[in-house]
Amino acid sequence: xxxxxxxxxPASPVRDRTPPARRIGGGRGRSVLEIALxxxxxxVMLFPVLWMIETSIKENRDVYAVxxxxxxxxxxxxxxxxVFVAPGGGLSDLSVAFLNSLLVAGVSTVLAxxxxxxxxxxxxxFTLKAKKDQLFFILSTRFMPxxxxxxxxxxxxRVVGLIDTPLGLILIYTAFNLPFTIWMVxxxxxxxxxxxxxxxxxxxxxxxxxxRKFTLPLLxxxxxxxxxxxxxxxxxxxxxAIFLTSSDSVRTAPPAIAGLIGGTTVDWGLVAAxxxxxxxxVLIFAYLVRRHLVAGVTLGAVRR
Amino acid sequence: xxxxxxxxxxxxxxxxxxLDGVTLDVPDGSFFVVLGPSGAGKTTTLRAIAxxxxxxxxxxxxxxxxxxxDAPADRDLAMVFQNYALYPRHTAYExxxxxxxxxRRPPSEIAEAVDRISGLLHIERLLQRRPAQLSGGExxxxxxxxxxxxxxxxxxxxxxxxxxxxxxxxxxxxxxTRIHRSLGATFVYVTNDQVEALSMADQVAVLKExxxxxxxxxxEVYERPANQWVAGFxxxxxxxxxxxxxxxxxxxxxxxxxLPRPGWTTAEDGRPLLLGLRSEDLSVEQRGxxxxxxxxxxxxxLGDRTVVDVRVGTEILKVKARPTISGxxxxxxxxxxxxxxxxxFDASTGQSLSAATR
Numbered sequence: 001x002x003x004x005x006x007x008x009x010p011a012s013p014v015r016d017r018t019p020p021a022r023r024i025g026g027g028r029g030r031s032v033l034e035i036a037l038x039x040x041x042x043x044v045m046l047f048p049v050l051w052m053i054e055t056s057i058k059e060n061r062d063v064y065a066v067x068x069x070x071x072x073x074x075x076x077x078x079x080x081x082x083v084f085v086a087p088g089g090g091l092s093d094l095s096v097a098f099l100n101s102l103l104v105a106g107v108s109t110v111l112a113x114x115x116x117x118x119x120x121x122x123x124x125x126f127t128l129k130a131k132k133d134q135l136f137f138i139l140s141t142r143f144m145p146x147x148x149x150x151x152x153x154x155x156x157x158r159v160v161g162l163i164d165t166p167l168g169l170i171l172i173y174t175a176f177n178l179p180f181t182i183w184m185v186x187x188x189x190x191x192x193x194x195x196x197x198x199x200x201x202x203x204x205x206x207x208x209x210x211x212r213k214f215t216l217p218l219l220x221x222x223x224x225x226x227x228x229x230x231x232x233x234x235x236x237x238x239x240x241a242i243f244l245t246s247s248d249s250v251r252t253a254p255p256a257i258a259g260l261i262g263g264t265t266v267d268w269g270l271v272a273a274x275x276x277x278x279x280x281x282v283l284i285f286a287y288l289v290r291r292h293l294v295a296g297v298t299l300g301a302v303r304r
Numbered sequence: 305x306x307x308x309x310x311x312x313x314x315x316x317x318x319x320x321x322x323l324d325g326v327t328l329d330v331p332d333g334s335f336f337v338v339l340g341p342s343g344a345g346k347t348t349t350l351r352a353i354a355x356x357x358x359x360x361x362x363x364x365x366x367x368x369x370x371x372x373x374d375a376p377a378d379r380d381l382a383m384v385f386q387n388y389a390l391y392p393r394h395t396a397y398e399x400x401x402x403x404x405x406x407x408r409r410p411p412s413e414i415a416e417a418v419d420r421i422s423g424l425l426h427i428e429r430l431l432q433r434r435p436a437q438l439s440g441g442e443x444x445x446x447x448x449x450x451x452x453x454x455x456x457x458x459x460x461x462x463x464x465x466x467x468x469x470x471x472x473x474x475x476x477x478x479x480x481t482r483i484h485r486s487l488g489a490t491f492v493y494v495t496n497d498q499v500e501a502l503s504m505a506d507q508v509a510v511l512k513e514x515x516x517x518x519x520x521x522x523x524e525v526y527e528r529p530a531n532q533w534v535a536g537f538x539x540x541x542x543x544x545x546x547x548x549x550x551x552x553x554x555x556x557x558x559x560x561x562x563l564p565r566p567g568w569t570t571a572e573d574g575r576p577l578l579l580g581l582r583s584e585d586l587s588v589e590q591r592g593x594x595x596x597x598x599x600x601x602x603x604x605x606l607g608d609r610t611v612v613d614v615r616v617g618t619e620i621l622k623v624k625a626r627p628t629i630s631g632x633x634x635x636x637x638x639x640x641x642x643x644x645x646x647x648x649f650d651a652s653t654g655q656s657l658s659a660a661t662r
Contacts, residue, residue, distance in 0.1 A: 195389035198356050201376040202383045203450075204406030214391050 055272035056080070063268050079273035093248045094274050097256035104166055104252055105234035108173035113227050115174070116181030117219070121211060123182065124189035125197070135186075138179045146176070146239040154243055164246050172240050177230040184229070188222030189215070228289045232282055253278050306367065306457040306490035307332045313352050313362035315345075315514075322348045324514035326362070330458070331507070335484050335491045339501040340511035341537065346494040347386070349511070350460050353492065355379050366457055377406070382451035383460040386467065388443045390435040390450075397431040400449045407454075421453045424483070441472045452483065458490035465500065477504060498538050502526060510534050527645075532654035535580045535647055541611050541622040544586075546579045547651060555579060559617020563594045563641060569648045571657040578654075580647035583624040587640045588612055594643050596621070600635040614639050 054070075055063055062073040086092040122128075123135060153172065154163070162168035192215050200210035235253075242255040251259075257278060260271045308330040315323040323345045330336040338346045351357040353364055355376040363372040371379055382403065390399050397418060404414045422428045425445045435443055444464060451459055464480075465473045481504050484491050495501055501508050502522040510517040510525060518530035529535035535543045547558040550571050555563045557579075571577055598616040605627060612623045614637065623639055631637070648657045 193387065193389065195385050195387060196391060198351075198354075198376075199383070199385060199389040199391075199450075200402070200406070201356070202354060202381060203403040204377045206375065206377060209406075217393055 052272045052275055056276050060269055079269040082270050083274045083277055097251050097253045101252040104169045105231050108170045108234050109227050109230045111174040112177035112181045112230050116178050117185050120182045120185035121189050124186050142179050150239055150243045164250050168244055173234040181226050184226040188219050192218050225289050228285045232285055308458050309365040311363045314360045321514050326516055328509055333488050334506040336507045337501040337505035338494045338509050344511040345514040346511055347462055350462050350494050354381055354383050354460055380457045381460055382456040384447050384451050384464045386463040388447040392435050395432050395434055396446045400453050403454050417453050421449045425449050440467055461493045463495050530656055532649040541583050543580045543582050544621045546619050548577050548579050561596050566643045569657050576651035578649040578651050583622045585642040585645040586623040588623055588637050595638045595640045598639055600631045600633050
């Protein structure tokens, strides 16, 4: 951008003769406007995050100070200690919740990937009866928001004894991530020419060996990106978690953090600190996904 | 041994009938070319033989044994794909070694075989490169090496030269013929290029819309096409076809011309016919035993020869002539015809009406 601005508006003596329309329409005028608007947008978007981080490191009295203190407050990490350590020592309820989240999100993502990748491969490679209808049906299970199905699922879970168990959450998250995984990975498999597998089968490999040895390695970036999305969904999920779990030992982080708000007093420092801890993994994962999504699968050995 | 016999292969993709009772008999050690335009079912035929396509009907026999239900790996065939299908993450060496590794041969034997075949194809210096670092011609050689590294029952080749430029294609044609001769193996070779078919094949099967039109040596297919379509597909410039009918001892053209009736035709009087004339059997320089009146329509110099378009009535005849020939469009001229080498087809069925013994 900087280069084109310099080209569009040369040094001072010439600049005065530049037609006004041009200065408004393109060149520096636009770039200044762009930067200004982007700055406003960034402030609006980032202020809550900034405030959350500030609150998480303020003393309680500074949190409630009027007028609000932006810079001149004392930094404390006490809230972060409270997130992880119970008042009497040992694991806090929140750390148990974080561990539960880790377990539920991790296992459901692994399950969805293990089931979804072979399904995606099969949908991409084989001729199946009513393949498009099947794929549409699979996708359609994602049309309904969780809140619509949560009551029936609650009733079913009560009958089979899955209420308030990690397994119950793992199953429902797997079911929700599976369609997404199948659709995403199928797109990546479609990009890999089937001829690699054909050639491998003529080389002497079985169909599954051909997939594992020659197609699967090419899918790894795509599968990784898909898995991270599934992980983020499971990690962030709130509606199922709050309906289907009740005890502190099973509850995942989103309902546990929400549970901090309410009652007679709210420890905003603790809420902010646990929110920061909760947001960090998602930020890291999102950063990892970003590259894979843009790059896609790189191939090169086939002439089309 | 390496015979391939396909019997009544049928396969449809949805509403498209890709193969409609294709029967081929490939003798041991022959260079068998399946020729046809795109969409004729050539590749599907090859994939059916390889076991990559599930058939609706028909059987594949390899060395006399029914292999219809066998997995590709169990058929002991090697295939070269049109887009080469080299494994992108593997080096050329690993690509070539893959069929031997899949069959768990000892590493020393693999190294020896890869060395031998890369010497034969002059690709020794490419072995450590990945497919992305190879040119089209180099990829083609590596793909060929991956097939030739083993001694399978038969080699299946799916338009292996189509993606190469013309010069390389001519070179590789000679080289493939040489390799075939030195190996003495069975080749089933699919192409839409009639020059490849005529120059390389022992046997040619001409395929159209999933049906075999004719099987024979290149000379048979060219000299005695089974029907009008084969006559039109094989040969360049394409054969000229003139509507006519037989009457007594004459052939009367729809445009009014008349030629002596050839003795070799089985056509009866009055039936609508098509007279097929190849450009090399026609002349605008007074040779041959009969002539057609026409007017010069265009001249197409091709370097070693010139193709003269002559309008006879409403039809255009393509006539081969000396490269030095000249003329002005509209000029009246006589085209002499070598009737002994002409073809007659039934105008409605397209079947050849030439006696088998002429």
